[in-house]
Amino acid sequence: MNLKIAVLPGDGIGPEISAQGVEVMSAVCEKFGHTPEYAYAVCGADAIDKTGDPFPEETFQTCKNADAVLFSAVGDPKFDNDPTAKVRPEQGLLAMRKRLGLFANIRPVQTFKCLIHKSPLRAELVEHADFVCIRELTGGMYFGTKYQDNEKAYDTNLYTRPEIERILKVGFEYAMKRRRHLTVVDKANVLASSRLWRKIAQEMVPDYPEVKTDFMFVDNAAMRMIQEPTFFDVMVTENTFGDILTDEGSVISGSMGLLPSASTGEGTPVFEPVHGSWPQAKGQNIANPLAQILSVAMLFEYFDLKAEGLLVRKAVDASLDARVRTPEIQVEGVATYGTKEVGAWIVDYIRKA
Ligand code: IPM
Ligand code: MG
Numbered sequence: 001m002n003l004k005i006a007v008l009p010g011d012g013i014g015p016e017i018s019a020q021g022v023e024v025m026s027a028v029c030e031k032f033g034h035t036p037e038y039a040y041a042v043c044g045a046d047a048i049d050k051t052g053d054p055f056p057e058e059t060f061q062t063c064k065n066a067d068a069v070l071f072s073a074v075g076d077p078k079f080d081n082d083p084t085a086k087v088r089p090e091q092g093l094l095a096m097r098k099r100l101g102l103f104a105n106i107r108p109v110q111t112f113k114c115l116i117h118k119s120p121l122r123a124e125l126v127e128h129a130d131f132v133c134i135r136e137l138t139g140g141m142y143f144g145t146k147y148q149d150n151e152k153a154y155d156t157n158l159y160t161r162p163e164i165e166r167i168l169k170v171g172f173e174y175a176m177k178r179r180r181h182l183t184v185v186d187k188a189n190v191l192a193s194s195r196l197w198r199k200i201a202q203e204m205v206p207d208y209p210e211v212k213t214d215f216m217f218v219d220n221a222a223m224r225m226i227q228e229p230t231f232f233d234v235m236v237t238e239n240t241f242g243d244i245l246t247d248e249g250s251v252i253s254g255s256m257g258l259l260p261s262a263s264t265g266e267g268t269p270v271f272e273p274v275h276g277s278w279p280q281a282k283g284q285n286i287a288n289p290l291a292q293i294l295s296v297a298m299l300f301e302y303f304d305l306k307a308e309g310l311l312v313r314k315a316v317d318a319s320l321d322a323r324v325r326t327p328e329i330q331v332e333g334v335a336t337y338g339t340k341e342v343g344a345w346i347v348d349y350i351r352k353a
Contacts, residue, residue: 001303003029003036006066006268008059010044011089012277013287013339014072020289020343021070024315025296027350028308039066043096044074044089044277054092060099068299069270071096072292073277097137101266103163104170105135105242106298107274109229109249112258114320115329119254121226126252131232132174133249135242136167137263140193142239157193159238164200170264171236172208181233182213185221185241197238221245226252250274257288257328258316260295262302269302271295285338288326290316293346315349 005025009018022038029036041059048054054074063069074089096102109131111119119126136159144156168184175182184201186194198215205213216224218241224231225248237245250256259274273291281287297312319325324345327336337345 001034001305003034003068003303004066005036005038005299006063006069007038007040008043008063008069008071009040009046010072010074010277011046011076012073012279012282014044014074014277016283016285016339017273017287017289017292018070018072020339020346021072021292021296023343023347024293024312024350025070025299027347028296028300028311031311031350031353032305032308034305034308043071043092045076045079047092048079048087048089052087054087054089055095055099060096063096063100063268063270066268068302069096069100069268070292070295070299071270071272073273073275075277075279077279094142096270097263098143100263100268100270101138102263102270103136103138103265104167105137105246105261105263106170106174107133107135107242107246107249107261108259109133109232109246109253110255110259111253112255112317112320115253115255115258117254118329119252121229121252125227126229126254129229129232129253131229131249132178132234133242133246134167134171134174134234134236135246136163136237136239137242138239138265139163140239157191157238157240159193159196161196161200164197165204168197168201168204168236171234172204172211172213175211175213175234176208179233180211182208182211183221183232183235184213184215185218185235185237185245186215187218187241188215189217193238218245222248225249246274255329256291257326258290258294260291260298262295262298264302269299271299271302285340286327287339288328289339289343290319293343311350311353315346315353318349319346
């Protein structure tokens with residue numbers, strides 16, 4: 001299979017982890033007889049510096065013409081400290097989502113046995129937690145009409161029926177592929193937009209008789225996630241709630257540096273780590289490349305290349321077992337490995353497998 005991949009390294013540790021993702025992708029492709037073709041493009045603060053635009057037209061075209069995007073991270077403190085900055089790296093991310101029509105953000109929350117002790121939750125609570133949050137990504141408050149003057153400000157949480165139906169469909173279908181339990185997360189006791197979500201979800205329930213569907217208010221869901229994370233299988237929710245809950249999800253697993261995500265919809269799908277650009281670590285060869293590498297597994301799986309995805313996951317597990325780990329997850333007293341060294345170990349494992 002030919003795979004045209006747009007590679008968007010972005011900012012901070014992005015370029016370093018991106019390089020490892022590409023190496024791993026190439027090694028797997030070589031093994032299975034696929035031909036990857038990489039097209040690099042700029043985004044985020046890097047793109048602002050070079051072109052003035054965090055998601056320039058040329059980058060959009062590169063993404064549009066690819067089969068998939070391997071994205072790393074955007075963000076730079078020089079913009080965070082300037083709330084008046086008109087152009088910000090994060091706008092590039094939002095523009096990419098909107099222009100590629102990536103309405104479904106899929107964020108798995110999965111634990112790794114050897115990292116359970118890193119969870120802020122007691123091990124017995126979080127062990128075996130394995131769920132997926134499906135977050136709507138191109139609607140709601142992020143994109144609704146905004147207004148701000150000195151005395152008042154608002155953001156509009158607008159959702160239309162087609163937008164709600166298509167994301168709920170992704171949720172139901174994901175549940176069918178997993179343990180057939182879908183939790184629709186909303187705030188239907190207060191918000192009109194949530195009431196429409198719930199109404200539409202209830203209309204769709206009979207189409208998926210094998211799925212056990214339940215409804216949960218977002219405040220309750222935030223609580224349940226730390227009280228009993230194993231309760232969840234697939235949760236589906238709107239953009240803003242999903243933003244908040246997926247940060248919570250990534251940290252309870254104790255393995256934030258290991259979590260990949262996929263954004264899919266109408267245009268080219270994007271695969272990226274859940275973590276951000278960690279600018280303080282830039283260029284130091286200390287960033288954990290595993291979330292990026294696992295994004296490559298998700299990329300293969302998206303194209304139904306299951307054996308390829310599985311090999312990446314096996315290689316990652318093996319590296320953890322062999323204690324080939326970056327500093328933040330290394331066992332005390334054991335020598336740590338750099339970004340490149342972890343990547344190289346995994347590539348070597350894949351070649352020998
Ligand atoms: C995320 C991030 C983004 C979001 C920011 C960087 C705009 O927090 O992908 O979750 O809010 O969607
Ligand atoms: Mg977020």
